Amino acid sequence: MTDIGFVIATYYSGQGFYIDNNDYKTLRWYEDNTITKPTLEELTEKWDEHLAAQPLKELRTKRNKRLAECDWVLVPDTPLSQEKIDEWKVYRQALRDLPSLAEDPENPVWPVAPQ
Structure with missing residues (x-):
C-alpha cells in the first residue's frame, strides 16, 4: 500500500x-x-520508485560502515607496510565500486578485507 503522506512529504516538499x-x-x-x-x-x-531504491540505499549504508571500519589504514602513522596499505586500498576501492557492480543489491558479494 502506498504511503501517501510519506510520498508527498518526500517528493512534494513544501506543499x-x-x-x-x-x-x-x-x-x-x-x-x-x-x-x-x-x-x-x-x-x-513515486512510492514504487522509493521501494525499488531501498536495497541499493541499504547496500551503501553497509558499505559505508565497512569503509569507516578501515579508515585507520590510511592514516600517515599506520604501522602497516606499503604492500599491506596497497592491499587495503584495493579492498576499499572494491567497496566503493560495489553499488554500481552488484547484480543483486540485497545479496551482494562483498569483497574480502585483507588480513
Missing part, C-alpha cells in the same frame, strides 16, 4: 496537504501550493 488514514479520497491539497495535486497513480509511481 501543504491534509490526509486522513492514508486515504487518497480524503487528501486535501492547499490552494496556495505551487504544484497541482498529484494523482493517486503519480503517488503510487
